[in-house]
Amino acid sequence: MNRSLSKFLQITIPLGLGIFLIGYIYYTFTPEQLNETKKHFSSANYFYVILAVLLNILSHISRAYRWNFMLEPLGYRPKLANNYMALSVGYLLNVFIPRSGEVSRAALLHKYERVPFQKGFGTIISERAVDLIFLAMFTSIALLIEYDALYDYAAQHIPARTLLVLGLIGIAFIISLLLYLRFSRSHVNSKIKTFLTGLKDGIFSVVKMRKKGAFLFHTILIWMLYFLAFYAALFALPETASVPIGTAIIAFVVGGFVFSFTNSGFGSYPFAIAAILSILGIFKTVGIAFGWIVWISNFATTVVIGILSLVLLPFYNRKRI
DSSP states (O other): OOHHHHHHHHHHHHHHHHHHHHHHHHHHSOHHHHHHHHHHHHHOOHHHHHHHHHHHHHHHHHHHHHHHHHHGGGTOOOOHHHHHHHHHHHHHHHHHSTTHHHHHHHHHHHHHHOOOHHHHHHHHHHHHHHHHHHHHHHHHHHHHHTHHHHHHHHHHHSOHHHHHHHHHHHHHHHHHHHHHHHHOOSHHHHHHHHHHHHHHHHHHHHHTOTTHHHHHHHHHHHHHHHHHHHHHHHTTSTTTTTOOHHHHHHHHHHHHHHHHHTTTTTTHHHHHHHHHHHHTTOOHHHHHHHHHHHHHHHHHHHHHHHHHHHHHHHHHTTTTO
16 A cells, blocks of 8 residues: 555544544433533633643653663663653543654654654554553453453343454454565565564563663553543542443553554544443433543643644754754
8 A cells, every 4th residue: 555645544544533432422412412512621620630731741850761771772861851741742642643642752852852853753652562561451450340340241232142252353363464574575565574573673672771770660550540530530420430440441552552652642532432331321411511521621631732842843953953
């Protein structure tokens, strides 16, 4: 597939899905449900939303600090401010063009800290590999904690035959994927293998790191701050303030996947959060309102700090350029 077309589809398909889901919610909600959703916005306690934003900012500072543990063995120790601003610009670009933020982070570090692009980009890929492992760990914890609720929902709403067919399709998909990876010589297979190799190299780079204890501490801290930010936001609405920890974890995981695989969750994040919360006993109007409150606060913070970082980077480094 043409690279320009591929990039175009990466941007427009998630964006189109988000717009469709916004329209779907609007047209399927009754006027009473729409009014109820608006009331949740007006009655929300925004102290907890601000607290969630601050916790997210702390997680980004920790991530910027952690970056140096991967760069030090390569002979570089950039300033924390440059790491943080490069990270913030990367988040800003990812909102509009998926996966572009990783490239911009490495490019900015090369420009302002003289870290070679390939080396900086390599550390970012390694970092993503570690984050993928932690997201998988959170997913496993969420499934274990909420297994009964999810199983009951599936048993009540999905026919046994459908579950069996889905299970067989899943097994067939895994077998087909393994055969494809083993025998195919296509360009797509080459890209998948490159990704898997990067994943493996990223994991081993952490194992060989001199300060792996500190790196692991900050990785745990980052993910705990992510979760605490999401958990704090739950207290913004009375209806979500008392959700069990298991429900909070699984909603956090679902939101994490949506953020990772779309244009930062535009339209799809509130829909996904409402869907998982409704399965676990929360009214859909509450879930939609909560999802939008979390998404808008994250989006606004990302845009404001990202633009400020883009403006401040040249001034902060004016004597070094």
